[in-house]
Amino acid sequence: xxxxxxxxxxxxxxxxxxxxxxxxxxxxxxxxxxxxxxxxxxxxxxxxxxxxxxxxxxxxxxxxxxxxxxxxxxxxxxxxxxxxxxxxxxxxxxxxxxxxxxxxxxxxxxxxxxxxxxxxxxxxxxxxxxxxxxxxxxxxxxxxxxxxxxxxxxxxxxxxxxxxxxxxxxxxxxxxxxxxxxxxxxxxxxxxxxxxxxxxxxxxxxxxxxxxxxxxxxxxxxxxxxxxxxxxxxxxxxxxxxxxxxxxxxxxxxxxxxxxxxxxxxxxxxxxxxxxxxxxxxxxxxxxxxxxxxxxxxxxxxxxxxxxxxxxxxxxxxxxxxxxxxxxxxxxxxxxxxxxxxxxxxxxxxxxxxxxxxxxxxxxxxxxxxxxxxxxxxxxxxxxxxxxxxxxxxxxxxxxxxxxxxxxxxxxxxxxxxxxxxxxxxxxxxxxxxxxxxxxxxxxxxxxxxxxxxxxxxxxxxxxxxxxxxxxxxxxxxxxxxxxxxxxxxxxxxxxxxxxxxxxxxxxxxxxxxxxxxxxxxxxxxxxxxxxxxxxxxxxxxxxxxxxxxxxxxxxxxxxxxxxxxxxxxxxxxxxxxxxxxxxxxxxxxxxxxxxxxxxxxxxxxxxxxxxxxxxxxxxxxxxxxxxxxxxxxxxxxxxxxxxxxxxxxxxxxxxxxxxxxxxxxxxxxx
Amino acid sequence: xxxxxxxxxxxxxxxxxxxxxxxxxxxxxxxxxxxxxxxxxxxxxxxxxxxxxxxxxxxxxxxxxxxxxxxxxxxxxxxxxxxxxxxxxxxxxxxxxxxxxxxxxxxxxxxxxxxxxxxxxxxxxxxxxxxxxxxxxxxxxxxxxxxxxxxxxxxxxxxxxxxxxxxxxxxxxxxxxxxxxxxxxxxxxxxxxxxxxxxxxxxxxxxxxxxxxxxxxxxxxxxxxxxxxxxxxxxxxxxxxxxxx
Numbered sequence: 001x002x003x004x005x006x007x008x009x010x011x012x013x014x015x016x017x018x019x020x021x022x023x024x025x026x027x028x029x030x031x032x033x034x035x036x037x038x039x040x041x042x043x044x045x046x047x048x049x050x051x052x053x054x055x056x057x058x059x060x061x062x063x064x065x066x067x068x069x070x071x072x073x074x075x076x077x078x079x080x081x082x083x084x085x086x087x088x089x090x091x092x093x094x095x096x097x098x099x100x101x102x103x104x105x106x107x108x109x110x111x112x113x114x115x116x117x118x119x120x121x122x123x124x125x126x127x128x129x130x131x132x133x134x135x136x137x138x139x140x141x142x143x144x145x146x147x148x149x150x151x152x153x154x155x156x157x158x159x160x161x162x163x164x165x166x167x168x169x170x171x172x173x174x175x176x177x178x179x180x181x182x183x184x185x186x187x188x189x190x191x192x193x194x195x196x197x198x199x200x201x202x203x204x205x206x207x208x209x210x211x212x213x214x215x216x217x218x219x220x221x222x223x224x225x226x227x228x229x230x231x232x233x234x235x236x237x238x239x240x241x242x243x244x245x246x247x248x249x250x251x252x253x254x255x256x257x258x259x260x261x262x263x264x265x266x267x268x269x270x271x272x273x274x275x276x277x278x279x280x281x282x283x284x285x286x287x288x289x290x291x292x293x294x295x296x297x298x299x300x301x302x303x304x305x306x307x308x309x310x311x312x313x314x315x316x317x318x319x320x321x322x323x324x325x326x327x328x329x330x331x332x333x334x335x336x337x338x339x340x341x342x343x344x345x346x347x348x349x350x351x352x353x354x355x356x357x358x359x360x361x362x363x364x365x366x367x368x369x370x371x372x373x374x375x376x377x378x379x380x381x382x383x384x385x386x387x388x389x390x391x392x393x394x395x396x397x398x399x400x401x402x403x404x405x406x407x408x409x410x411x412x413x414x415x416x417x418x419x420x421x422x423x424x425x426x427x428x429x430x431x432x433x434x435x436x437x438x439x440x441x442x443x444x445x446x447x448x449x450x451x452x453x454x455x456x457x458x459x460x461x462x463x464x465x466x467x468x469x470x471x472x473x474x475x476x477x478x479x480x481x482x483x484x485x486x487x488x489x490x491x492x493x494x495x496x497x498x499x500x501x502x503x504x505x506x507x508x509x510x511x512x513x514x515x516x517x518x519x520x521x522x523x524x525x526x527x528x529x530x531x532x533x534x535x536x537x538x539x540x541x542x543x544x545x546x547x548x549x550x551x552x553x554x555x556x557x558x559x560x561x562x563x564x565x566x567x568x569x570x571x572x573x574x575x576x577x578x579x580x581x582x583x584x585x586x587x588x589x590x591x592x593x594x595x596x597x598x599x600x601x602x603x604x605x606x607x608x609x610x611x612x613x614x615x616x617x618x619x620x621x622x623x624x625x626x627x628x629x630x631x632x633x634x635x636x637x638x639x640x641x642x643x644x645x646x647x648x649x650x651x652x653x654x655x656x657x658x659x660x661x662x663x664x665x666x667x668x669x670x671x
Numbered sequence: 672x673x674x675x676x677x678x679x680x681x682x683x684x685x686x687x688x689x690x691x692x693x694x695x696x697x698x699x700x701x702x703x704x705x706x707x708x709x710x711x712x713x714x715x716x717x718x719x720x721x722x723x724x725x726x727x728x729x730x731x732x733x734x735x736x737x738x739x740x741x742x743x744x745x746x747x748x749x750x751x752x753x754x755x756x757x758x759x760x761x762x763x764x765x766x767x768x769x770x771x772x773x774x775x776x777x778x779x780x781x782x783x784x785x786x787x788x789x790x791x792x793x794x795x796x797x798x799x800x801x802x803x804x805x806x807x808x809x810x811x812x813x814x815x816x817x818x819x820x821x822x823x824x825x826x827x828x829x830x831x832x833x834x835x836x837x838x839x840x841x842x843x844x845x846x847x848x849x850x851x852x853x854x855x856x857x858x859x860x861x862x863x864x865x866x867x868x869x870x871x872x873x874x875x876x877x878x879x880x881x882x883x884x885x886x887x888x889x890x891x892x893x894x895x896x897x898x899x900x901x902x903x904x905x906x907x908x909x910x911x912x913x914x915x916x
Contacts, residue, residue: 028697036742036889041700049709049772277712279698279705279772331712331770363729389727 024056027114028122034108042280043071044105046119049277050329052084053121054094061204063087063095063196064118064128064165066147068140069559071099071119075276076284078338079134079171082271083192093200096120096128100143101150103556103563109150116150125151129203131165132188132196135173138536139529139559141180144169145551148183155548157185157232162215168199168228175260175307176484176600179536179543181231186222188229189603190260190307191293193269195227202226220251229258229603236541236599242581244540244597257604260307262644266293267318274329286334286367287326291319291351295340296628296636296646297372299398300409300619301437303483304340307605309638310646311629316347316354320655323355327364334365342368343377344629346649352383354655360386373397373412378423392431392474393424399443400436400451406622407442414454418461421473425462431472432458438503439480439494439530441619448502451475452509456516474521475510477503479530483537484600485607487615492591493534496527503527528566532558534588535573540599543587545576606644608637681729684722684753687783688760689911690767692748698774699744699893706775707735713770714752719763722753736789737897740870745894746778747795749910751788781914791910792864794842794900797871799858800849803887809856810846812882817844822877826867833867837877840869843905859895861905 035041056062065084067074074080080097087095096118101109109115115124125131125147133144148155153164160167169177169187177187188195202225206218213220222228233254237245249256263269275287292313295305314322323335335355345351355366366384368377373395381393397412399405405412421432436451455475462471479499482488494502503524511517535543549572557563573584592598594613601609611634618625625634629648639645694701701709714721714731723729732753739745760780768777801809816822822838842861849855862869871892878884898910 032697033888035700040702041742042698042702042705045697045700047697047772047774049712277709279701279709281704281708285708328716331714331716333712333715363723 024123024127026122027117027124030112030114031109031117031122034105034112034114037108038105039102040072040280043099044101044117044119046122048075048279050274051097051120051276052088052094053096054088056094056121056123059092059094060207061093061130061200062128063093063130063132063200064098064123064125065095066098066100066125066131066133066144068100068133068135068143068147070102070557071278071280072282073559074099075278075280075282076288077134077136078272078288078290079136079192081275082269083132083134083196084276085271085273086193086269087196087200090197090200092204096123098125098147100140100147100557106146106150106556115152116147126153126165128165129207130199131167133167133169133171133184135169135171137559138173138179138533139564140173141536141547142551142555142558144180144183145548146556156182158182160185160215162211164215166203166215166218166222170195172304172307173537175303175603175605176537176539177229177231177603178236178541178599179539179547181541182544182548184231185219186228186230187603188227188261189258189605191263192261193263193271195261199226199228220253223251223254223258227259227261230254231541234602240581242586244599246597247599247602257602259604259642260606262606262642263293264312264644264647266290266312266314270314270318270322273322273325275326275332277330277332284336285332286336286365287323287330287332288336288338289319289322289326290314290338291342291345291348292339292648294646295344297341297344298409298615298625298627300407300487300615301398301440301480301483302340303486306486306607306636308340309606309636310644311344312647313345313649315649315651315653316351316655317651317653319351320354320358324358324658333363334367335359336367336369338369341372343372343374343380347651347653348380349383350650350654352380356383356386358655358658369394373417373420375416375420375423378420378427378429381424381429382427390428390430392433393429394433394435395420396435397454398435398437399440399447400449400454401447403622404440404443404447406624407619408437408440409619409624411624411626414457417454418457421458422461422465425471426465430470431474432462433474433476434458435476435478437480438477438506438524439499439527441488441491443494443502445502445505448506449509451477451506452513455510455520456513459516459519469519472519472521474523477506477522477524479527481530481534481537484598485603485605485612487612487619489538489598489612490592490594490596490616493531493588494527495585495589496531499527499530525561529558529561529564531584531588532564532566532569535569535584538599539587542577542582546573549576604641606636606638606642608635608641611636680725681723682755684732685755686757687751687753688758688763689749689751689781689783689788689914690764690777691779691911692750693776693778694739694743694745694748694774695776696744696774698772699739700742701775702741703735703738706738707733709771709775710750710767713767716770717763717766719752719766720754720756720758722755734788737792737795737864739894740872743797743871743892743894745897747894747897749788749792749897751783779911781911784914784916786913788910791899791913792897794861794863794898794907795894796896796907797858797860797862798893798895799860799871799875800891800893801856801858801886801888802891803854804856804884805854806846806848806856808882808884809858809878812878812884813844813846813858815881816841816874816878819881822881824873824876824880826873826876828867835867835869835873837869837873839863840865841874842900842902844874861900861907863900 294311721731764780
């Protein structure tokens with residue numbers, strides 16, 4: 001397992017419009033026989049509320065959208081839900097969803113020759129024109145290979161023919177698609193709403209013209225006119241020491257750098273309008289509305305904040321309408337107001353009050369996944385939980401010491417934190433969760449040990465303001481992984497042994513003080529997955545062979561601790577890299593120099609590389625930089641480069657009560 | 672500083688309704704918990720004026736009874752809800768049926784007149800299709816099972832591995848053939864509600880034990896009816912009949 005145990009073409013199915021191919025039939029009858037034998041079969045049957053099945057033959061461009069993780073994680077993903085709706089709204093275009101199948105079903109599918117299928121109409125993924133895969137994290141790469149193999153699609157893009165779907169990667173990890181360059185035909189970088197329509201137009205035209213020039217021509221058109229990065233059209237040369245010498249197009253007509261896509265008016269794209277309501281239990285059982293996209297707080301570790309600039313707000317009335325429509329369409333009991341830092345919406349207070357008023361008395365929960373340390377966030381959380389339970393609030397100081405927070409540009413002081421938790425505990429919140437990272441640049445044991453002191457002060461404060469001993473604080477730690485397109489893209493990642501040792505000291509420091517030990521929870525698992533995430537995040541094309549070797553060795557679901565095997569990755573890396581100039585450490589714990597060509601330099605996220613370097617130097621000097629929404633522009637480069645601009649309110653609008661919500665339509669009693 | 676919910680207690684229930692629903696086709700793979708979530712969302716979508724429990728996490732008042740196992744299709748599932756305004760049962764049926772995914776279908780709604788619904792669900796009729804099993808083999812196994820006084824089987828339950836008798840709960844067991852030319856025996860079994868519950872799988876395990884009946888493919892199980900048992904006639908009556916009268 002799993003050396004291509006199925007002959008190719010079994011999953012091919014084929015489009016009815018392609019001469020000589022079989023009509024596309026549902027594989028559900030074959031799948032149904034396997035379902036009684038697997039865990040949680042409901043995740044494979046589809047039929048969810050608001051799912052769509054369009055007629056195959058009346059569509060000429062067909063997308064399979066994949067989230068490469070289990071259904072319970074993938075279904076709530078906003079990116080897939082948005083694109084699913086955007087595409088299905090277009091006449092003649094259909095989109096269906098597919099997720100990673102668990103190993104129990106995978107084994108049965110291989111045994112019974114059932115191909116990778118979509119959950120909507122159970123069509124074989126190999127029959128679609130495009131397979132779009134959304135990578136929120138790099139740890140889904142092995143699952144991509146499983147899906148390709150089960151679909152009968154050759155793993156290497158170079159071996160695919162016209163009868164195979166075009167495999168496109170998207171999502172945040174696609175900002176460095178190099179480690180999966182061998183396996184994908186293209187990457188769509190940035191916002192997907194308009195990009196998928198551009199790709200659709202190119203595919204439609206090429207098919208309508210009788211597929212001139214075959215697959216190669218289609219990819220060329222996608223690269224030229226569709227804003228798609230096609231790795232095969234770029235050649236990477238290396239220096240003897242292993243660094244990249246240069247990345248250059250090997251075809252006329254393709255750009256030297258591929259720019260990210262940016263949607264400028266979120267109110268024009270109010271998706272998802274009718275979110276899919278799963279029958280199976282999933283990780284987020286709520287209706288999510290993205291209240292703005294982008295963030296300019298400038299936290300230097302945060303890839304999402306860097307690559308999604310500029311800030312674009314949805315209007316308060318647009319949000320109100322989406323909540324209203326979404327709740328009516330789903331029956332969800334909870335609404336999550338999503339963004340990278342929701343309290344930063346210019347009209348968040350009016351929005352919180354407006355929504356709380358609208359849905360008072362309807363048993364509808366409102367939540368703000370707020371993470372900034374700010375007493376204002378507590379006020380917002382109070383408003384949103386007016387009549388609900390106040391269990392826990394989460395804040396993310398990220399760095400344990402004042403010095404380290406300046407390095408990462410998280411402009412929060414210890415006093416800010418104490419003020420914030422004072423507000424939280426005094427207003428009925430019982431538990432505060434604090435999120436930190438370990439392994440940040442310049443960090444020492446001393447920085448991390450200050451987390452213990454901070455947590456103890458939090459408990460002391462909580463006890464003082466409530467007069468209760470039953471106050472809890474949970475300290476949750478994640479290992480820092482340097483990411484492309486951030487000021488820390490040059491940084492050395494801390495090796496997992498040092499990370500684990502540092503956190504063992506922290507755990508001991510928390511436990512050693514009897515007065516607080518029981519009140520402080522400590523959550524930290526293992527630094528090793530972070531090392532592999534680091535390899536995949538900042539890797540280049542040579543890492544693809546490691547991914548393949550791990551997959552062939554049985555690697556699956558690397559985001560799940562029960563499936564992840566560090567040893568499998570480490571030994572595959574050792575085998576693949578051999579005596580060559582690079583190895584696992586070279587990709588992870590090595591600091592890069594200013595002049596080094598980074599594997600993702602030809603992917604343009606709008607950020608000026610010189611600015612990123614300057615910000616990296618500011619970080620090392622412990623200097624902070626402000627937010628351009630309320631201070632002058634600091635020339636990160638995005639707005640001029642992408643011809644975009646920050647788009648924030650206030651609009652001055654308010655949310656008016658909704659009569660239909662306050663009093664649900666009565667069902668009159670018949671006499 | 673303990674908070675209590677502001678405002679008045681939730682409005683009281685003024686009417687109780689009993690629902691007969693079905694779990695069909697691919698949605699037979701939904702678990703009971705899956706159904707509960709889907710149903711509570713459907714109540715909200717349909718705007719049913721549900722009665723809620725009090726407290727910080729109020730729950731709509733729904734009583735579930737005798738739910739079929741994951742993977743078992745059912746034509747006869749029942750539950751009861753409480754509402755704060757009087758509702759016309761047929762309208763509730765139509766609204767909820769519309770709000771649930773296809774395959775979770777509301778068959779009938781009646782107003783509660785009397786009695787306890789769970790008490791009425793004394794027995795179930797199951798149809799078990801056994802693809803690949805010749806009718807004669809199934810008949811021989813059925814005869815052997817019915818001839819036995821007791822057949823102990825074991826199954827992993829929530830409280831660990833349990834051994835129990837699967838024979839006593841079987842009130843009737845008939846075998847018929849699927850369409851001509853198809854090798855597929857169809858069992859129709861009437862099974863009494865007991866504790867621990869004897870499920871069709873348990874009866875199949877018993878058939879294997881007494882007669883080596885080993886279906887080559889997973890059985891397809893459908894609950895056809897659930898309700899008061901007429902043991903003499905080996906039939907199950909409609910549990911909503913007393914409410915409809």
